[in-house]
Amino acid sequence: MSTESIPKTTKAWTVEGQSGFDSLTYNESRDIPKLGDNEILVKIQGVSLNYRDLIITKGKYPFGVAPSIIPCSDGAGTVVAVGEKTTRFKKGDKVVTLFNQGHLGGSLNQQTIQTGLGGVVHGTLRQYGAFDENGLVKMPEGLSFEEAATLTCAGLTAWNGLYGLEGKALKSGQWVLTQGTGGVSIFAVQFAKAAGARVIATTGSDEKAAMLKKLGADHVINRKNTPNWGEEAKKITGGEGVDFVLEVAGPASMSQSIAAVRLDGAILIIGFLGGPNKSGDEPGFLQCLNNLCTVRGILVGSRVQMEDMNRAVEANIEKLRPVVDDKVFTIEKAKEAYEYQWSQQHVGNVCIKIE
16 A cells, blocks of 8 residues: 555534534544555545534434544545455545444444434544544545435435335335435435335425425425314325335424324334424334334434445436535534524535535
8 A cells, every 4th residue: 555645634623512503613634544454545525414413513313422522423535545455446536434434234232322423423424524434435436526415314214114124015006204304315215216206295394395396296295384283294195195105304203103104004203393392192012002103213324225325326326416405615604504404494415515
């Protein structure tokens, strides 16, 4: 391995404390450690933000976070150097990061859940980063680096939600209910329509409703005009209910998700964007039992699932092209990107382009 062209320093952000976005600290020239035998050095050219990245700075992330962590899980870029014992990639290859670096296949366990990029393991909000070769996947052809970066978390979470439950993978003609216009929800619309499923999407904006229709949603419910959107979704299906609910709002909307799901359907718990249920009537296990539904928590997905997803994206590039918000930030303006995503003005994925 030649060391002549390997950079010695990198621009990088770290999270110092839990005081919100002011915890983000920028370093213009951080030393790059010597590359390990099983590591790949990547020039990171695109980063995508997730709600998780925002709440890590506020001390509200429920999983492990190391001190002075380099944040963000999502990154895409070009291999610039490879360790002596690596076999999966070569210099010049385009790659995307795996969210949980140790989750290669099967279910998460107590060991692999402790390998999350940007949480326990240094993440992607930097110009150059070394990653274990097993924690990278081939980038689909035909995507920009920003588009590809969105696959790490939002894309794979939606894919796992629709295809990860054994014996209940999405089938053509089934009903999928999505919430809002964040990254996971938009990917779910795209994946569902590509599979021939029918989509009911909720939103609080008429402008965003038009965008969801353009993406292929069969029905869009404005939750502000229709607070009992779960019941409305069930009516749309002829009273049967939906097969899948991708629940990103959490306790605040769970009762409506249960109202929407069909008998023996699945509610995929992905996030808690809506915060706590202020009315205090959060549903419990009896409501789930009465609906005979499966309620499944999801923490992204495995490398096997990501490779399956990437093949599907590459084969259906225009149908499944990731939606990136029009406002793209530079690495120096990363804090502004966090603030923009927190404002919920975005549509799709908020991305950072790194030169």
